[in-house]
Amino acid sequence: MSWQNEWKPLALIVLVFTACYFMPVDWLQQSPRVVNALWESLHLVKWYAQEHVLLCLVPAFFIAGAVGVFVSQAAVMKYLGPKANKLLAYGVASVSGSILAVCSCTILPLFAGIYRMGAGLGPASAFLYSGPAINILAIVLTAAVLGTEMGVARAIGAVSFSIIIGLMMHVFFRKEEMEKLEAAAGMPEPEVTHPLWQNALFFASMVGILVFANWGRPAESAGLWQAIYQTKWMITGVFALGLAAILVLWFQVSPLRMVMVAAPPLVLSLISPDRPELAFVAGTLGLTVLLTTGREKAGELHEWFDISWDFAKKILPLLFWGVLIAGALLGRPGHEGLIPSQWISGLVGGNSLWANLFASVVGAFMYFATLTEVPILQGLIGAGMGKGPALALLLSGPALSLPNMIVIRSVMGTKKTLVFVTLVIVMATMSGLIYGAIFE
Numbered sequence: 001m002s003w004q005n006e007w008k009p010l011a012l013i014v015l016v017f018t019a020c021y022f023m024p025v026d027w028l029q030q031s032p033r034v035v036n037a038l039w040e041s042l043h044l045v046k047w048y049a050q051e052h053v054l055l056c057l058v059p060a061f062f063i064a065g066a067v068g069v070f071v072s073q074a075a076v077m078k079y080l081g082p083k084a085n086k087l088l089a090y091g092v093a094s095v096s097g098s099i100l101a102v103c104s105c106t107i108l109p110l111f112a113g114i115y116r117m118g119a120g121l122g123p124a125s126a127f128l129y130s131g132p133a134i135n136i137l138a139i140v141l142t143a144a145v146l147g148t149e150m151g152v153a154r155a156i157g158a159v160s161f162s163i164i165i166g167l168m169m170h171v172f173f174r175k176e177e178m179e180k181l182e183a184a185a186g187m188p189e190p191e192v193t194h195p196l197w198q199n200a201l202f203f204a205s206m207v208g209i210l211v212f213a214n215w216g217r218p219a220e221s222a223g224l225w226q227a228i229y230q231t232k233w234m235i236t237g238v239f240a241l242g243l244a245a246i247l248v249l250w251f252q253v254s255p256l257r258m259v260m261v262a263a264p265p266l267v268l269s270l271i272s273p274d275r276p277e278l279a280f281v282a283g284t285l286g287l288t289v290l291l292t293t294g295r296e297k298a299g300e301l302h303e304w305f306d307i308s309w310d311f312a313k314k315i316l317p318l319l320f321w322g323v324l325i326a327g328a329l330l331g332r333p334g335h336e337g338l339i340p341s342q343w344i345s346g347l348v349g350g351n352s353l354w355a356n357l358f359a360s361v362v363g364a365f366m367y368f369a370t371l372t373e374v375p376i377l378q379g380l381i382g383a384g385m386g387k388g389p390a391l392a393l394l395l396s397g398p399a400l401s402l403p404n405m406i407v408i409r410s411v412m413g414t415k416k417t418l419v420f421v422t423l424v425i426v427m428a429t430m431s432g433l434i435y436g437a438i439f440e
Contacts, residue, residue, distance in 0.1 A: 055213045116411075138373070350386045395432075400424055
């Protein structure tokens with residue numbers, strides 16, 4: 001046995017044993033804040049499971065799996081690879097969030113999918129940041145609640161951040177990117193089974209389901225956003241019907257099997273119109289059965305499910321532990337974890353370097369669901385938070401979270417993750433300082 005490879009497991013065992021041996025159980029039981037933090041972690045996990053796993057992550061896993069099967073590696077390398085046209089690659093990646101409108105965890109399967117297919121680190125990092133950060137509805141809500149100048153600053157900062165961070169990641173790891181490009185150059189051209197326009201409609205149907213199933217309630221009681229919110233499930237159903245038609249027409253799924261799969265969600269939507277998520281779950285289970293059974297395009301459809309399941313196995317456990325830890329440390333919105341909220345609100349007043357840095361770091365580690373950052377910031381500003389730190393938190397918070405960082409590390413390694421997180425925090429801090437100096 002070579003002890004050179006065994007010291008890390010041994011050190012981990014010794015560390016865990018020491019922690020268990022000296023654990024102050026009696027003190028922990030008598031500490032209300034520790035007990036409350038444990039409950040907060042469970043509450044946050046429950047809330048995350050109810051609000052994000054079924055409607056956000058499951059569609060994202062299927063989209064990521066489809067990328068791995070139906071998008072050729074040559075196409076990814078051409079448009080997003082290290083030698084792709086920079087204007088096109090970063091342009092597409094930087095505005096993707098305006099279409100997806102997802103949170104920092106939902107973007108992970110999509111990021112992992114394109115990165116696995118050979119996308120350059122720069123465009124992939126730009127996509128990773130922009131997915132949750134450039135959300136049109138969130139930016140409009142920011143302008144309506146926190147002021148027009150804050151909404152405009154957030155929009156400009158998010159778009160520019162995604163491009164600058166992507167370019168800097170490419171520069172920092174240029175050698176590795178070129179090695180990846182050389183390795184891919186020797187690979188044979190993959191066979192194209194579906195033309196580009198068919199793939200475009202196929203992915204548009206799935207992205208439509210993801211976007212409209214998660215369309216949040218707007219602050220205004222009337223207007224376009226409210227109209228979309230009130231009809232979101234109808235629109236989601238239209239996209240689901242489009243996906244069903246595509247599977248029948250282009251993937252040779254028999255119409256009878258598709259009717260059998262579509263019937264349960266349709267019946268549930270009619271029986272329980274106030275519980276549309278039930279129909280969504282039934283549709284997801286039906287799609288899973290469809291992809292894992294039958295003979296129609298068996299190889300293609302089975303591979304789609306296999307890759308989606310592979311992403312789910314790798315990402316979901318990491319997200320679970322990340323959400324659990326984030327809940328224990330910071331609690332849910334409106335509830336406290338181990339770190340008192342007074343500490344945070346008291347440290348982000350004014351426009352000092354420390355206040356902006358602290359806001360950026362807290363935002364980076366705290367989990368924000370889509371749109372929740374605005375009411376949280378409204379409360380913090382009311383408690384004395386400066387405008388600069390508020391923008392810093394807006395630019396770091398939605399794009400990062402502790403669960404998000406844990407998964408990113410499993411995809412692109414510790415060094416790249418540290419550089420990515422550091423770039424987000426540093427740029428958010430600088431933006432907060434500049435904004436606070438102008439508008440404070």
